[in-house]
Amino acid sequence: MQILRRSLLRLLAAFVLIAQAGLMAQSPAPIAGDARASVRALFLSDIHLDPFADPGKVSRLNAAPASEWPAILSAPDSPTRAKEFDALQEACPTRGIDTPWVLWRSSVAAMHSDAAHARFITLSGDLLAHSFDCKYKALVPGATSADFVAFTGKTVQTIADTLRAALPGVPLYVAMGNNDSGCGDYQLDATHDAFLGLVAKIVAEAANLSATDRAVTERDFAAGGNYSVPLAGVPHTRLVVIDDIFFSGMYATCSGKPSTAPAAAQLAWLAGQIAAARQQGEQVWVMGHIPPGVDLYATARKFANICAGAKPQMFLNSESLAELLAQNADIVRLAIFGHTHADEMRLLTPESNLTSARAQTARGVPLKIVASITPINGNRPSFTLATIDPVTATLTDYTVFMASNSTGVATTWPPEYSYSTTFHEPAFDAASLATLIPTLQSDGAAKTAASQAYLRNYFPGDISSAIQFAWPEYACSLEHNSARSFAACACAAAK
Numbered sequence: 001m002q003i004l005r006r007s008l009l010r011l012l013a014a015f016v017l018i019a020q021a022g023l024m025a026q027s028p029a030p031i032a033g034d035a036r037a038s039v040r041a042l043f044l045s046d047i048h049l050d051p052f053a054d055p056g057k058v059s060r061l062n063a064a065p066a067s068e069w070p071a072i073l074s075a076p077d078s079p080t081r082a083k084e085f086d087a088l089q090e091a092c093p094t095r096g097i098d099t100p101w102v103l104w105r106s107s108v109a110a111m112h113s114d115a116a117h118a119r120f121i122t123l124s125g126d127l128l129a130h131s132f133d134c135k136y137k138a139l140v141p142g143a144t145s146a147d148f149v150a151f152t153g154k155t156v157q158t159i160a161d162t163l164r165a166a167l168p169g170v171p172l173y174v175a176m177g178n179n180d181s182g183c184g185d186y187q188l189d190a191t192h193d194a195f196l197g198l199v200a201k202i203v204a205e206a207a208n209l210s211a212t213d214r215a216v217t218e219r220d221f222a223a224g225g226n227y228s229v230p231l232a233g234v235p236h237t238r239l240v241v242i243d244d245i246f247f248s249g250m251y252a253t254c255s256g257k258p259s260t261a262p263a264a265a266q267l268a269w270l271a272g273q274i275a276a277a278r279q280q281g282e283q284v285w286v287m288g289h290i291p292p293g294v295d296l297y298a299t300a301r302k303f304a305n306i307c308a309g310a311k312p313q314m315f316l317n318s319e320s321l322a323e324l325l326a327q328n329a330d331i332v333r334l335a336i337f338g339h340t341h342a343d344e345m346r347l348l349t350p351e352s353n354l355t356s357a358r359a360q361t362a363r364g365v366p367l368k369i370v371a372s373i374t375p376i377n378g379n380r381p382s383f384t385l386a387t388i389d390p391v392t393a394t395l396t397d398y399t400v401f402m403a404s405n406s407t408g409v410a411t412t413w414p415p416e417y418s419y420s421t422t423f424h425e426p427a428f429d430a431a432s433l434a435t436l437i438p439t440l441q442s443d444g445a446a447k448t449a450a451s452q453a454y455l456r457n458y459f460p461g462d463i464s465s466a467i468q469f470a471w472p473e474y475a476c477s478l479e480h481n482s483a484r485s486f487a488a489c490a491c492a493a494a495k
Contacts, residue, residue: 037389037390037391038387038388038389038390038396039119039233039234039387039388039389039390040115040117040118040119040385040386040387040388041118041119041120041121041122041233041385041386041387041388042111042115042118042120042121042122042167042170042383042384042385042386043121043122043124043336043368043370043383043384043385043386043398044121044122044123044124044370044373044383044384045123045124045125045126045289045337045338045339045369045370045371045372045373046124046125046126046177046338046339046341046370046371046372046373046374047099047104047123047126047127047159047372047373047374048098048099048126048127048128048129048130048179048372048373048374048376049098049099049101049104049127049128049129049155049158049159050097050098050099050100050129051069051073051101051129051151051155051158052085052088052129052135052136052139053085053097053098053100053101054073054077054078054081054084054085054100054101055078055081055084055085055087055088055139056077056078056079056080056081056084057072057073057075057078058136058139058140059139059140060072061073061151061154062140062143062147062151065154066153066154066157066158066161067161069154069158070158070161070162073101074101074105088135088138088139091134091138092131092134092135092138093131094130094131094376095130095376095377096375096376096377096378097375097376097406098129098130098374098376099129099373099374099375099381100408102407102408102409103373103375103381103403103406103407103408103411104159104162104373104408105162105408106403106408106409106411106413107373107381107383107403107408107413108162108163108165108166109166110383110401110403110411110412110413111163111166111167111383112166112167113413114385114401114413114415115167115383115385116167118167118170118385119170119171119232119233119234120170120171120172120173120231120232120233121163121167121170121171121172121173122173122175122239122287122336122370123159123163123172123173123174123175124175124177124287124288124289124336124337124338124370125175125176125177125178125180125288125289125290125337125338125339126177126178126179126180126289126338126339126372126374127155127156127159127174127176127177127179127180128152128155128156128179128180128181129179129374130179130185130376131185132152132155132179132185133148133181133183133184133185136148136151145182145183145194146194148182149182149194149195149198150198152180152181152182152195152198152199153195153198153199153202156174156180156199156202157202160172160174160202160203160205160206163206164206169208170208171206171207171208171209171232172206172207172208173206173207173229173239173241173287174202174203174206174207174241175241175242175243175287175288175289176196176199176225176243176245176289177245177289177290177338177339178245178248178250178289178290178339180195180199181195181245181254182194182195182196182198182254183195183254184254186245186248186250186251186252187251187252187253187254187256188225188243188245188246188251188253188254188262189253189254190224190246190253190259190261190262190265191223193222193225193254196221196222196223196224196225196243197222199221200217200218200219200221200222201218203217203218203221203227204217204218204221204227207229208232209229213229213230216228217229220269224243224246224262224265224266224269225242225243225245226240226241226242226243226266226269226270227240227241228240228241228273229241231285231393233388233390234283234388234390234393235390235391236281236282236283236393237282237283237284237285237333237393238273238277238282238283238284238285239284239285239286239287240270240273240274240277240284240285240286240287241286241287241288242266242270242286242287242288243266243288243289244266244288244289244290244316244321245289245290246262246263246266247263247266247267247290247316247317247318247320247321248290248315248316248317249314249316249317251263251317260317263317263318267320267321267324270286270321270324271324274324274328274331274332277331278328278331282331283331283332283333283392283393284328284331284332284333285332285333285334285335285336285393286325286332286334286335286336287335287336287337288321288335288336288337289337289338289339290315290316290337290339291315291337291338291339291340291344291346291367291369292314292315292316292319292321292322292325292346292348292367292481293314293315293322293346293477293480293481293486294312294313294314294315294476294477294480294481294483294486295312295313295314295315296312296467296470296473296474296477298313299312299313300470301313306486306487306490306491307487307490307491307494311483311487312483312486312487312490314483315339319351319481319482319483322348322481322482323350323351325348325365326348326349326350326351326364326365326481327350328365329348329350329363329364329365329430332365333365333366333392333393333394333395333429334365334366334367334368334393334394334395334428335348335365335366335367335368336367336368336370337367337368337369337370338369338370338372339369340369341371341372341374341376341377341379342369342371342379342458342459342460343369343370343371343382343384343400343457343458343459343460344368344369344458345366345367345368345369345428345433345437345478346366346367346368346369346477346478346479346481347363347364347365347366347367347430347433347434347437347478347479348364348365348366348367348481349363349364349479349481350364351481351482351484351485363430363431363434364430364433364434364479365430366395366428366429366430366432366433368384368395368398368428370383370384371384371400371460375403375406377459379406379459379460379461380402380403380404380405380406380460380461381402381403381406381460382400382401382402382403382416382460383400383401383413384398384399384400384401385398385399385401386398389427394427394428394429395427395428395429396420396426396427396428396429397418397419397420397427397428398418398419398428399415399416399417399418399419400415400416400417400418400457400460401413401414401415401416402414402416402460402461406461416457416460417453417456417457422453422457423436423450423453433479434479436450437475437478437479440454440475440478441472441475441476441478441489441493443471443475444471444472444493445471446468446471451471451475455467455468455471472490472493472494473490473493473494475493476489476490476493
């Protein structure tokens with residue numbers, strides 16, 4: 001309908017303008033949650049560390065081992081840094097500025113202070129900067145593909161090393177994102193990929209695993225970017241990590257060929273891991289990068305008239321991932337993703353006619369989208385400190401810490417808001433989201449305190465969030481994860 005189409009057009013315009021909007025600070029909120037028997041965890045996503053922020057240092061970085069990178073990156077700026085960086089941005093256009101070393105160093109210092117009691121860290125993908133391959137080729141002419149893979153590996157190693165130094169002994173669980181590749185954005189080889197083979201050892205080492213689990217993790221990650229490990233501090237719970245780039249419609253091999261086989265293989269592997277966990281009486285967390293569901297921005301950009309039969313643009317090329325998780329909602333306690341750079345929530349509900357009784361009873365899988373460290377979209381960097389019930393493996397609460405500026409210079413990281421005190425729900429679980437989300441959907445004008453809080457915190461640092469221009473449609477996307485169910489909800493809201 002025309003009303004829906006106008007809403008989506010306003011959303012598109014808002015996304016274009018939001019990166020230029022002034023960033024406004026919000027009142028900090030205290031860390032909430034019952035700590036009597038709880039486990040703390042640090043959630044990170046979309047770091048997009050940019051080792052090219054000072055082009056004059058890149059030749060030294062290229063020649064040095066990862067252990068020397070912090071010293072090189074911490075050295076004074078090259079005299080021509082600003083001029084060379086501007087030229088690099090022009091040669092390899094991006095929509096903004098990714099995370100330079102000074103901002104990452106500030107982030108890590110804040111995590112050392114605020115997340116000192118974290119039992120584990122999750123990093124839900126996109127460690128490498130945007131246009132990583134273009135920038136490397138521009139600054140290291142004549143480099144081979146093996147040289148490039150080595151440079152990407154050293155970037156991942158540097159991130160892992162700095163996090164482990166800030167929180168010694170704390171397991172770090174890493175997922176890969178669409179920018180994490182040894183060949184190009186959304187490109188990866190499903191077998192014998194040099195990047196995955198190199199990073200597998202870094203990922204397995206960072207997770208602080210037993211010798212047996214480490215060997216299995218290295219093998220599985222090298223084969224497909226996925227692995228399954230016991231979740232530290234949460235008994236009888238397994239973290240299953242996937243590289244869901246294979247589910248994206250933009251996915252291609254390093255030679256540029258599209259392929260659906262890797263997604264099918266990964267879905268089968270994930271189903272096997274969930275089945276094994278069920279047999280062993282374990283609970284499950286699942287972490288990836290690109291979330292399932294509707295991509296409203298891309299839908300608006302396509303000028304899709306959904307109510308006239310056009311399909312909304314989905315984040316993934318298949319709804320099978322969301323359906324698999326929802327069908328196992330009785331043991332899948334949480335899904336963690338990133339990619340949007342925003343602070344979001346979802347509830348994955350089963351939509352198949354073959355919905356199992358156990359999935360119906362469990363009501364769905366709560367999904368947390370973790371906001372980014374990179375400020376490339378105009379948002380302020382943020383990280384999330386979570387509180388978990390170790391008995392039920394439930395995310396009971398979380399607090400978002402947001403940078404006072406996007407530079408890392410004289411930056412402070414105060415708490416921005418806590419889920420429990422903002423939305424007045426006892427936990428970030430299926431039952432609570434099944435109550436909260438319908439209240440957001442019923443508030444078409446986004447006037448209630450809950451809707452206003454969601455708008456305020458969705459895009460860290462921006463009080464006039466873009467999604468206010470299509471709030472009814474966005475609210476539909478919080479639990480309608482298929483194209484069909486989303487269209488039915490959005491068109492009903494537009495009447």
